[in-house]
Every structure is written in C-alpha cells, then in structure tokens.
Amino acid sequence: DAMVIQNPRYQVTQFGKPVTLSCSQTLNHNVMYWYQQKSSQAPKLLFHYYDKDFNNEADTPDNFQSRRPNTSFCFLDIRSPGLGDAAMYLCATSRDRGRGNEQFFGPGTRLTVL
C-alpha cells in the first residue's frame, strides 16, 4: 500500500545533541510537510517542500532545518535540541498545492530530549 513512513517511531536524544528524523513516501506526492505536535495539541506546521522548493514558516526557529534529497525522502534536522523541542513530529504529503487536496500523514516520531 502507498504510504508515508517515518523513522524512527521513538527517538531519545540529549540536550544539545543534533538529531535527524526521517520521512519517506511511496505516494509520489509533490509536497511534503513537517509538523510539530505537543501534548495532544493541534499540529503546528514547521515548513514544507513543494518539489525542491523549500518554504519555511515565519515562526519556525532556526534550530530546525530540513532536506529533501529526492521526491521520496525528507529529513528534519534539529541542530541543538532543547527540552522544549520534545514533541511528536509528523510528516505529511500532498499530491500538489491544490486547495482541495488532503494531506496524508505518517505515524509520527516521538522525540524525547533528556
């Protein structure tokens, strides 16, 4: 089945130690998103890629970076994780930027910062 895959499902890192979260998709969608979700709150968009075009949200801290080496993969890099970065990180895809297109979410990576 076509899907969005996130690895790892659970990630533990130390305060200040860089961490990378991975997302892959078999849907061949053009758009990939990264969301941060804390404690059953609404997901908060960090940034998205439309093909190779990177679009950052205005309030996303510089500590968060992303890479999309090809259509299938997208990475979230947290350069120096703080305790406040502990959250669920959700990757999502969309066929294109059409307004009626739904987003398909991966299972998420739960990040713990010690």
Next chain:
Amino acid sequence: AQSVAQPEDQVNVAEGNPLTVKCTYSVSGNPYLFWYVQYPNRGLQFLLKYITGDNLVKGSYGFEAEFNKSQTSFHLKKPSALVSDSALYFCAVRDLIYNQGGKLIFGQGTELSVKP
C-alpha cells in the same frame, strides 16, 4: 485570517448512540474544510473533506459531516458510535491566503470518548 474552532475539548457518548463533534470556521472566501482523526501515538488519518457541492459529505468509517454556510459550521457526525471511535478529532481549514503549499489550520482538537 482563516481559523477554525472546536468548542468542546471532550465529548462523551454511549456506544450505539449518535455522536456529533462540533467545528465552526471563519474564512474569507470559499472554505475548504477537513476532518482528521488521531489515535494515541499515531499520525492523523483523513476522514473527509468539503470543497464544494452537497452540504452532507460522507467519509471513512461511517462518518459524515454537514456543511452549513449560514452558521459557518462543519460538524462531524456518526449515526451509531463505536468504542473504537474513541480518539482525538481535528477539524481543519485550508489557508486560502497561503495558497502556496496548502497550509492547514487546525482546530484545537476534541477528545471523543465512547463508553460501552
């Protein structure tokens, strides 16, 4: 600016009874509305969407939603609740101003609890 509100943090329903999870929206222009469900420690699953057309939208797992333009609402409904429907439900609207990328604006979520 586009926004959605889910006025109830929690909804409790007995199994077999109808359920409603409420959502109201505020947009300039035509709304593009979505419902997602999230089970514990899982990603969001798409349930249904309203773009245009019939006000009653049918979606996955027996859910439906009624779009009401005059009341600016998009309530999620199911005729007969199951215990397995217990989850966190999010209403979302597509940000029409930010139309490059299709940013979703989520409500704060409603925890649905269905008891046997």
